[in-house]
Amino acid sequence: MRLLVTGAAGLLGRELLRSAAYEVVPAYHSQPVPGGVRLDVRDRGNVREVIRAVRPDGIIHTAYRQDDWLTTADGAVNVALESPGARLVFVSTDAVFGPRTTPYAEHELPCPTTPYGAAKAAAETAIRAVARRAVIARTSLIVGSDGTSEEEQRVRRLTAGEPGAFYTENIRCPVHVSDLASALLELLVGEVDGIAHVAGPQALSRLELGRLLAIRDGLDPHALPSEPGPPSEIRLDSRRTQELLKTRLRPAGEFLSR
Structure with a gap:
């Protein structure tokens, strides 16, 4: 299989390049990637x-930009429209x-409340219409191990x-980048079509996640300033997708344990 990875210079893109067992062509926009091709999805x-x-x-x-x-x-839809013969996994x-x-x-x-969420929701709707075999893989906060996330x-x-x-009131389901990349590569060659939730099984506030990261990295978790912030609890139920995967989506408390 020949795999094209867009956004290859990003955290997830780099992990996909590292872990894929296929011939991989990285696509980038502004930050060159060795062996890659420049791609403007717009x-x-x-x-x-x-x-x-x-x-x-x-x-x-x-590939995405929040703003x-x-x-x-539009970029995601362009990719879907121009790749009718390829299996598409949209993150x-x-x-x-x-x-x-x-x-x-x-x-x-979808019921987005932010411009970024609305853009992703619009892309999902269009992709489902033009690429019926595509996988739409929704995920949450992506955490790495090399300090770049x-x-x-x-x-x-x-x-x-x-x-x-x-x-303290912004709650998500963090996922480790290696778990996510492995799951996406499984979905690429699997029988799943349509929507898949690929997030960690443990819901944490941004403060709780930050403290776990600080402890892992030998920093003082109590040095992190906190405030309630706007209430924003969004949790993905990934149990159905997890049952279909060999990859185990680990809770943050596990993958951030020292």
């Missing part, structure tokens, strides 16, 4: 050229939902005294 003509040149059997689309509708929404987000106290299952309709960097900045705070 330009449908460029998407067509790259896909015709690479001729992938599968595509894992990780850019053209990249996040979506828990932000397609709004806050509530009970978990969201795969069959529930957003949450890891925030912990280091705030324990060093930079301004900011971790919210």
